Amino acid sequence: MTCTYNSLMKKLAEDPKFIPGIYNYCDRWCERCAFTSRCMNYALSEDDFDNPQSQDISNKAFWDKLHEIFKVTLEMVKETAEEMGIDLNSIDYEEAAKQEEWVHETVKKQLYCRAAMKYIKMVNDWFDSNKGLLEDKADELQTLAEAGIPDTRPDYEAVKIQDCLEVIRWYQHQIYIKLCRAASGMIRGESAFAEAPADKLEDLKHFPEDANGSAKVAIIGIERSIAAWGGLLNQFPQQEHSILELLVNLKRLLRQVESVFPDARAFLRVGFDTTTTNT
Ligand code: SF4
Numbered sequence: 276m277t278c279t280y281n282s283l284m285k286k287l288a289e290d291p292k293f294i295p296g297i298y299n300y301c302d303r304w305c306e307r308c309a310f311t312s313r314c315m316n317y318a319l320s321e322d323d324f325d326n327p328q329s330q331d332i333s334n335k336a337f338w339d340k341l342h343e344i345f346k347v348t349l350e351m352v353k354e355t356a357e358e359m360g361i362d363l364n365s366i367d368y369e370e371a372a373k374q375e376e377w378v379h380e381t382v383k384k385q386l387y388c389r390a391a392m393k394y395i396k397m398v399n400d401w402f403d404s405n406k407g408l409l410e411d412k413a414d415e416l417q418t419l420a421e422a423g424i425p426d427t428r429p430d431y432e433a434v435k436i437q438d439c440l441e442v443i444r445w446y447q448h449q450i451y452i453k454l455c456r457a458a459s460g461m462i463r464g465e466s467a468f469a470e471a472p473a474d475k476l477e478d479l480k481h482f483p484e485d486a487n488g489s490a491k492v493a494i495i496g497i498e499r500s501i502a503a504w505g506g507l508l509n510q511f512p513q514q515e516h517s518i519l520e521l522l523v524n525l526k527r528l529l530r531q532v533e534s535v536f537p538d539a540r541a542f543l544r545v546g547f548d549t550t551t552t553n554t
Pocket residue numbers: 297298301302303304305306308309310311314315316317
């Protein structure tokens with residue numbers, strides 16, 4: 276079974292239609308992605324869980340498949356470690372765990388991570404307080420649609436509202452997660468640069484690159500969320516105060532991220548920000 280999965284991965288990796296690494300800095304919203312046909316990750320996930328049996332989390336097939344992926348991933352980690360000259364057996368795991376804990380704690384203390392966490396809570400509070408408002412609006416649009424009043428487009432309005440809500444919910448947690456990853460890349464990079472000999476500095480450039488790539492995905496999420504809240508403001512002007520408060524927080528967060536990661540916007544996400552010739 277492992278062999279089958281392994282060979283499928285190798286076969287897919289060699290297929291020129293896939294853009295290598297496109298999934299590293301995307302927002303994982305495959306349903307809305309224009310690159311599904313060129314993403315190996317998407318092709319694999321379709322193959323992995325594409326039948327009702329394997330989608331059932333309580334089904335043995337699901338866990339067998341997950342175990343299979345785990346084994347293949349472990350093999351890939353070993354191969355990569357060998358290529359990078361890392362002896363996995365020589366790692367002091369206790370020390371590494373302490374270092375991880377320190378990175379984790381430091382990440383959580385970053386102002387922008389705290390602000391992103393605060394935003395998650397604000398969004399939850401907003402939805403909790405406005406459940407009735409959203410339901411009333413849905414009823415109102417439904418009534419208008421049934422009445423068939425000329426020159427009104429309640430269906431169009433409903434789609435616009437639904438879009439805004441989906442965008443807000445999609446990025447609500449992702450902004451925080453991506454900012455934590457960006458912070459972690461920056462923190463790890465800083466300590467690695469501080470300890471590395473001069474001739475090894477070039478090998479460490481992936482740290483700031485990864486931090487900028489993750490920060491860029493967070494920036495995109497923040498900007499799309501700002502636009503979505505703007506759309507909701509148009510629909511629910513009576514909620515001006517609470518929506519403006521959210522917008523102010525998002526704008527402030529955006530400024531913080533841009534100042535900590537000034538090169539993030541210029542980061543080129545393969546496929547999304549670059550032209551590719553393979554088809
Ligand atoms: S690149 Fe697109 S298809 Fe691939 S994982 Fe990201 S969102 Fe999904």
